[in-house]
Amino acid sequence: MLFSREILNKIKKVIDRDEFIILVGARQTGKTSLLFLIKEFYENKGVEASYFNLENPEHLKILNDHPFNIFDLLPKRPAKQIVLIDEIQYLADPSNFLKLLYDDRRKEIKIIATGSSSFYMDRKFKDSLVGRKFIFNIYPLNFNEFLEFNGETEMAEAKPAKKLTSYYQTKLLKLWEQYIIYGGYPKVALAREEELKKILIEDIGSSYIKKDALEAGIKNTEKYYALIKILAGQTGQLMNSQELANTLNIAHKTVEEYLYIMARSYQLAFIRPFYKNLRKELTKMPKAYFYDLGLRNFFLDDFSSLDKRPDKGAYLENLVFTEFLKRGDSLDKIKYWRTQDKKEVDFIIGREAYEIKYNLKRKASGYKKFIEQYPEIKFSMVSREDVIKKFYGRKGA
Secondary structure, three states, X not given: OOOOOOHHHHHHOOOOOOOEEEEEOOOOOOHHHHHHHHHHHHHHOOOOEEEEEOOOHHHHHHHHHOHHHHHHHOOOOOOOEEEEEEOHHHOOOHHHHHHHHHHHHOOOXXXXXXXXXXXXXXXXXXXOOOOOEEEEEOOXXXXXXXXXXOOOHHHHOOOOOOEOOHHHHHHHHHHHHHHHHHOXXXXXXXXXXXXXXXXXXXXXXXXXXXXXXXXXXXXXXXXXXXXXXXXXXXXOOEOOHHHHHHHHOOOHHHHHHHHHHHHHOOOEEEEEEOOOOOOOEOOOOOEEEEOOHHHHHHHHOOOOOHHHOOOHHHHHHHHHHHHHHHOOOOHHHEEEEEEOOOOEEEEEEOOEEEEEOOOOOOOHHHHHHXXXXXXXXXXXXXXXXXXXXXXXXXXXX
């Protein structure tokens, strides 16, 4: 059974255009399932769509020989061919493949492809394909999707203003706790038993991340994993790559390479500082967050509930970060603010600023300096109690 994803509605808005579509994201986030949902969408309109997985060496060789060879693999049809390609990053030159087909044959073919990481896109896409493609980032499930995957369609489809009964409020909170502990990878969300969820997360955290590292040419995977574990324990803190290199006893250049691969493989995200005053505000050091809290918990070896954790603040901060992404905020637009004298605001997004606190013991007046310096930016504080209402539109939770 295929469960729908909210991103599908955005894809459908451009699906009838000539531009090709590329779905990118971490392994196991549901890109292949999305391709089959798109195939189903076309077939419901009476349009046939062909599917190819480039982990198949035979198909990979044929398409590497020449892009136009794809027509030899397709049934003969008078109408425009719809072609779904999984793992397009395995092509020797995917940019040339897409560029040539788009420029010369776009009236005959429409390609919708997946790529397991933008690391491969960066290294292999020698052309930006500007004007020839739409790219969609595929993240782990958001909470509404998680509810759908757990058979709670009524709660997932509840209108934001709907007041939940105490029964549904309790049920919702229990599901939300599962979601923030084990994360939103689809196959993890579908597992009903907690031990099975842990096994599946371990498989993603070891097998699939190791595959990314090895395919990226990382030889010392132990150091690579050690770096991820360090960053899991430093969520939301300033990241000094030279200090990390010293801790791991490896070259600074190697750490930078590892961080690049983690970012482009959608294992971790790095946000940059927001600044206007070069003398008084930080301008360089990034902060690291995980795209999935279940994966972070795997690397910390801690699947305890939020209220029992020693890292409540960092945990909640990472959760809010993932919700910004899932509501559609671009990673490049999510910033943080910090001064040389350590005044800080967790997130700046356009004309909105957010400080994340597990408990709101500190008043907004503690951020007077930021509020005075940037009166055009709306400042808000977000606590644990605010999260469900703010990001999931539920009252009474």
